[in-house]
Amino acid sequence: MYSLEAGIDAILAAPARRLRAELAVLPTAPAWIRPLAEGDLAAVTNLGRALLGYHQVAIAPYWPRIRALVEADRAVRARSLLDGGADGLLHSMRPTLRWNPPVLEADYPVERDVHLDGRGLLLIPSVFCWRTPVSLIDPILDPTLVYPVSRGAEWWTVARTGQAADRALARVLGPGRALTLRMVEEGCTTGELARRTGLAAPTASRNATALREAGLIASLRTANTVTHVLTPLGAALLSADSSYGPGHHLSPAGTDHRQAQAGRDRSAASAL
Numbered sequence: 001m002y003s004l005e006a007g008i009d010a011i012l013a014a015p016a017r018r019l020r021a022e023l024a025v026l027p028t029a030p031a032w033i034r035p036l037a038e039g040d041l042a043a044v045t046n047l048g049r050a051l052l053g054y055h056q057v058a059i060a061p062y063w064p065r066i067r068a069l070v071e072a073d074r075a076v077r078a079r080s081l082l083d084g085g086a087d088g089l090l091h092s093m094r095p096t097l098r099w100n101p102p103v104l105e106a107d108y109p110v111e112r113d114v115h116l117d118g119r120g121l122l123l124i125p126s127v128f129c130w131r132t133p134v135s136l137i138d139p140i141l142d143p144t145l146v147y148p149v150s151r152g153a154e155w156w157t158v159a160r161t162g163q164a165a166d167r168a169l170a171r172v173l174g175p176g177r178a179l180t181l182r183m184v185e186e187g188c189t190t191g192e193l194a195r196r197t198g199l200a201a202p203t204a205s206r207n208a209t210a211l212r213e214a215g216l217i218a219s220l221r222t223a224n225t226v227t228h229v230l231t232p233l234g235a236a237l238l239s240a241d242s243s244y245g246p247g248h249h250l251s252p253a254g255t256d257h258r259q260a261q262a263g264r265d266r267s268a269a270s271a272l
Contacts, residue, residue: 011047025137064232066127067231069127069149072227092222114139121145125148126147127149150220176197179197181237185238189225216231217230217234
């Protein structure tokens with residue numbers, strides 16, 4: 001299992017020759033970076049502290065949103081792969097990547113060709129890329145392409161807090177939206193959501209909007225299709241809520257199936 005601490009430890013354990021080689025790639029390097037390139041223990045230790053501090057300030061507060069955006073992108077790519085195979089997956093990544101078999105093209109800051117030579121290509125969605133993907137410099141490493149996640153008008157909207165969060169969560173409460181949240185668990189489009197819940201498409205769309213504003217789902221638009229997936233908060237809510245666990249499901253009309261069955265059983269007993 002990867003962790004922040006393990007990643008930082010791996011960087012700090014890198015030999016000095018690798019540090020020098022990677023820092024030499026920088027077009028201009030400030031003077032203070034020289035001790036780090038030489039593997040100076042104090043400089044390497046300070047680097048570890050800086051990485052940890054940066055993560056706590058700039059990454060950790062937004063981690064749920066980052067995960068939600070990445071999971072939404074993965075759901076869209078998985079659907080494209082299931083529907084159209086590898087060709088469908090690669091074609092779905094336009095305009096960032098352009099698949100012209102057998103070449104995958106991308107706008108890139110420098111002219112560069114990567115030859116797979118029979119190896120696979122690891123595709124990694126990231127919120128830290130902007131417009132163009134990023135590949136690894138070392139040709140010996142497994143071919144990897146980090147590409148930017150799709151960005152809509154509200155791509156960086158985070159879950160509301162305080163009174164705004166209370167109002168948004170209040171809109172989520174109720175059997176119809178609880179059912180909607182459950183149906184999004186495996187990822188689905190708005191049309192599929194309507195069919196799964198038995199709700200009219202406008203109602204399903206409004207439920208999805210309320211769940212998204214409460215930070216429980218993330219939605220990603222690709223062409224004319226919107227795909228919904230759970231955020232970490234939404235997944236945690238479903239996991240913690242035993243009342244909506246296995247054997248306890250809501251009907252599209254909001255009726256608990258066990259309550260409905262109990263009512264039918266009482267009616268049948270009265271008729272005997």
